[in-house]
Amino acid sequence: AEEWVDLGSYSFSAGTDGAVELRDLTGEPYSQRKVIFFDSVKWVPQASDATNVQLVGVTYDRTSVAAGELLKVTFSVRNNGSAVVRGQAPQSGTAPAGGFDLSNGYAYDENECYLGSPDGGAPSFPKETSRVRVTLGALERTPTCAGNAAGYPWRWGLNDDLAPGQQQDIVGYVRFRTPGTVTLQAGVVQEYVRYYTQGASATTITVTPERIAPVAVAYDDLLRPLAQVYQLGPIPDNFLARTTSPLSIPRGQFVGSFAWDGSTLEWGAGGPLGQSDGFIVQQTRVFRVETAGSYTFRTLSDDGSWLWVDGTPVVVNAGLHSVREEGDTTGSIFLSAGAHVLAFSYFERTGEAVAGYGMRAPGAGAYTQPMDDLGGGAARLGATFTAPPQLTIAADDGGGSGIASMRYSWDGSTWAESAGGVVEIGRLANGSYTLRYQAIDVAGNAEPERQLSFNVDTNLREYRQFLPVIGPPFEL
Structure with missing residues (x-):
């Protein structure tokens, strides 16, 4: 069995011992290789009216x-018994002024479980005897x-000891990733003892496709x-620290x-535009490379960041952290010569704020800006092209469903639409x-x-004036 097997309830006098013995009653010979092994016994006190x-x-x-x-x-x-009941992990985070911060309850992914995953990749919160948790399935x-x-599979412990007559709120979160409908039901369990409630508050939740709008290129009045x-x-915080999905930000x-x-x-x-803690910075750009080859990109961030090239995730630098070493924040992708689309997303929770990205061309030793x-x-010159431009506008969905189309108009009334x-x-x-686009x-x-507003003037003359260096001679 994958869990403890309930062998029934027995009464013992104080100070006495107990034993368990298993026998094979089928009469099958050992050659049938049907053998029962057990290596441990757990004695669990049964619930009484006190709990x-x-x-x-x-x-x-x-x-x-x-x-x-x-x-x-x-x-x-609510504790309707006469004994204090206690919880276990996962619990809500503590508030700076003491007590518990209900807004920081533990968050499960829909594919996670309180027992952890078989591959050990998910956090686990094994049962602790007689501890009370609320449950959701x-x-x-x-x-x-x-x-x-x-x-x-989703369980949360009491935030603190619950005395007789006291009532407590427990907040938990579940991240759903797959569109469809799901029926949730709740309960309360005293681990290894009994369920007090099962199948309660059955509610149907609809999971829709992601609702995050894409980000297109944008320019100021100087382009x-x-x-x-x-x-x-x-x-x-607990989920922000471990999720690698940009859709969960x-x-x-x-x-x-x-x-x-x-x-x-x-x-x-601080942060941009007067921000301080709790902000996001996102950008989409069209950039050009002159030579085909493998290009390396990096992000520098405190806290998490992502970088995509032509819709492909190249750098995943997620989580709550200070600026990391270069090896943990880089990724490479082969690019053909010509125009490509870069997208960057960054979030800052609290404390120091740092953000940046760069590109290293094949054979180059340093990172530069695309x-x-x-x-x-x-x-x-500024917002005036002095040679006929071939405009390229683009957008990226930042790890979402992908860009379906771009709409654009020169007069605001007649619109054209292009796939991709x-x-x-x-x-x-x-x-x-003036170009409008979406x-x-x-x-x-x-x-x-x-x-986007700009001018084209191929007759505009550009003059350059070179000034002499004035000052004492310098030795090289």
Whole structure:
């Protein structure tokens, strides 16, 4: 068996011993190789009237979540017995002022289990005798556990000792990744003793495709590439520290944008646009390489970051951490000569904030910033191209469902649509232009409409003045 086998209840007088003996009653010879082995016996005190835990209620914060999002579940339990009951891990994190921070309850992935995974890749919280935990299970989905979870793979312990007559709220989270419906049911268990409640508060949860809008290229009035800044949405620290999925990083309210070429920025305890802790920076760019080959990319970040090239994840530098060594934050990809799409995503939880990325060409010894390719290499002064540009606009879905199409318009009323995440527009004649565009991903998420204004003037003359060096002679 994968768990302890219940052999029944027996009464013992104080101070006496007990023993267990197993016999083969089938009469089969040993040659049949049907043998029973056991190597340990656990004596468990049975529940008495002194222990009685009631599940008062279960609340789900919503009945529809997008793939990658966390479902918040709040359990209310009451001690109706006469003895103090105790919990075990996982429990809510502690608050700075003492007590427990319910917003930092433990988060399971839908494929995780309190017993851990057979390959040892998931955290485990084995049963502790007589400890009380609330339980949650899904009728349609059963994760692969390192043992028998008895239909309740997700369990959370009492945050603190629960005295007779006291009531306590316990908050847990589950991250669902697969679209569909799932029926959840809750319970309360005293481990290795008994279930007080099973199959309670059965509720159907709908898991929709991801709802995160893609990010298209953006430029300021001098055609410098822009990075977008958002507030970081609610997410427990324990999950933020270990998830590698960018879809699980909740993007909150849009803050603004700033011009950035990927050079490393060290904000200290601050951040961009007046932010301090709890923010996200995302950027999509079109860049050009002149030579085909294997290019190495890196990110420098405190805390987590991701980098994609042409929709392929190249660097996964996730988690809560300070700036890591280069070997842990690099990745390589073969690129053909020409234009490509880079996307970068970064989040900062608390403390020091650092973000940056770079590219190393084949055979190069140093990292540099990717060369922007909005105009296909056409020369320009600020927002004026002095040679006919071949515009390239693009978008990336940051690990989501992928870009389905790009819409664009020159007058704001007549729109063209192009499949995929890259649109190349033929060379433009002299004049002033305003291009409106929008990216839509496979899940149907559309980002807000963006606007790009620029001029083309091939008659514009560029003058350069070289000044002599004035000063004392210098020795080399």
